[in-house]
Amino acid sequence: MVMIAFYFFAVLITLLFLVTVMSKNVLYAMTSLAAGMVLISGLFFILGADFLGAVQLIVYVGAVMALYSFAMMFFDMSKDVKEKNGSAATVFVLGGAIALMLVVVFSAPVIGQGVSSLYPEAAGATNPQAVGLVLFTKYLVPFEVAAVMLLVAMISGIILAGKKMDASLSTTEEEIPEMTQGGEK
Template identity: 50%
Template sequence: MIEIIGFYFFAISSIFLFGVSIFSKKTLYAMTALAGGMIFISGFFFLLNADFIGIVQIIVYTGAVVVLYSFSMMFFDAQVEVNERVRSQKLIYSLSVFSAFLLFLMILTPIVNQNLKTEYAITPKIGNTELFGIIIFTKYLVVFELVAVMLLVAMICGIVLVHKDMDKKEEVLS
């Protein structure tokens, strides 16, 4: 039951944050939402007992977003004052308390249910990380390479889009 609640929590949170990242007009808001969305995506891996991939997701992808965040602060005008309009603080507080309560339940459930035995397909001579590497580089090699190519194309498109915006600003200033 807690896995279903966790799945829906991470799904709704990550879709919401990625939506904020796409539709936000402020660069820093978009980068913050993108980093939060990547952290919530790692929650799926933790739900599937793939701790190694979850930690790699946090370190690699969220670290890359933080680097992108720092570059965007350098290239875009981050010194501009931001006037925020908070429409409903009660809604923000209630969503924060609800999210904290769900996270608390997800952390507490494995501690309470320690007596449940689950069987994993781990061979005694091969570790979990080694088995993961064997599966990735044999069964899912094409998918792994396609994801790498997609990330490379996304990075190149981001650089081209930023370069076009910088050229437009130079033309306006001239």
């Protein structure tokens, strides 16, 4: 049962991400990316990592939504995107090499000695609690560093975007006298 579900999700996810890479239509690419991200959370649910699954859903729904807004600004949805490929051979070799490397990196421990959890699960803790325990004990420092990094990114984003945030686009100073004159007529 679990195996069937896993392969079902795995095939679907692979297909969807293939569409993401292959499609020349931005809308198809983005939609399949979002659908793939949502389906990955299905894998987490199968593994019993409910919390991670929900987090995957929330985070990637938001992230892909932001990507969508970029796509909306940069591309014409009705036309296909023309990609500039220098040479097909380079792309093939580079892409293939990276993919192979990733597969080797991730499958080496599985083939080598099998995966075992580095941190023992606390007895009686539910899934979110277990995640919290690990995050705030063993991985406290990386967690806090990541938090600080995100804070820095957020503040710099606000500063970059918000320089002229208070200036209104609709009522510039030239317009105001004209408007009052029009009202007096």
